[in-house]
Amino acid sequence: MKVAVVEDDAALNHSLLALLRVAGHAAEGFLTGGAFEDRIAEFAQGCVLLDVHLPDIDGIVLLRLVQLRAPGARVIMMTGFAEVPQAVLAMKIGAADFLEKPIDPTLLLSSIAAPSTAPALPPQNAASEALATLTLREREVLDLLVQ
Numbered sequence: 438m439k440v441a442v443v444e445d446d447a448a449l450n451h452s453l454l455a456l457l458r459v460a461g462h463a464a465e466g467f468l469t470g471g472a473f474e475d476r477i478a479e480f481a482q483g484c485v486l487l488d489v490h491l492p493d494i495d496g497i498v499l500l501r502l503v504q505l506r507a508p509g510a511r512v513i514m515m516t517g518f519a520e521v522p523q524a525v526l527a528m529k530i531g532a533a534d535f536l537e538k539p540i541d542p543t544l545l546l547s548s549i550a551a552p553s554t555a556p557a558l559p560p561q562n563a564a565s566e567a568l569a570t571l572t573l574r575e576r577e578v579l580d581l582l583v584q
Contacts, residue, residue, distance in 0.1 A: 439483030470494030481507035489516040
């Protein structure tokens with residue numbers, strides 16, 4: 438399976454990539470959300486391991502972008518500072534799992550391999566297509582306006 442690792446800690450990013458490749462996955466690492474943003478659609482049939490706390494983009498905002506641009510992707514959120522409201526929000530938005538660091542390799546691999554239980558998404562309409570064209574900053578502003 439094609440897996441994106443979006444994690445700003447270079448050592449952890451490298452370790453996760455090694456684990457995933459040994460397990461037979463085609464894994465690619467990204468140290469920032471911005472580096473991953475232009476490539477989101479490439480992982481529509483794969484999996485995204487997404488750190489909640491990135492230096493340039495909030496992980497929840499990036500999760501929303503993944504849901505818009507790659508609705509078939511399985512997203513697993515990871516954090517070193519688990520907060521219940523944040524985990525609940527991530528799951529409501531569509532994250533398949535929420536893992537706390539340090540990550541148990543067996544748990545991570547089983548989460549990636551788990552069958553999707555998400556309902557089939559309706560075809561994208563004009564509004565969702567328009568949302569997908571927004572930059573990260575435009576999306577952040579829109580999210581704040583909606584809140």
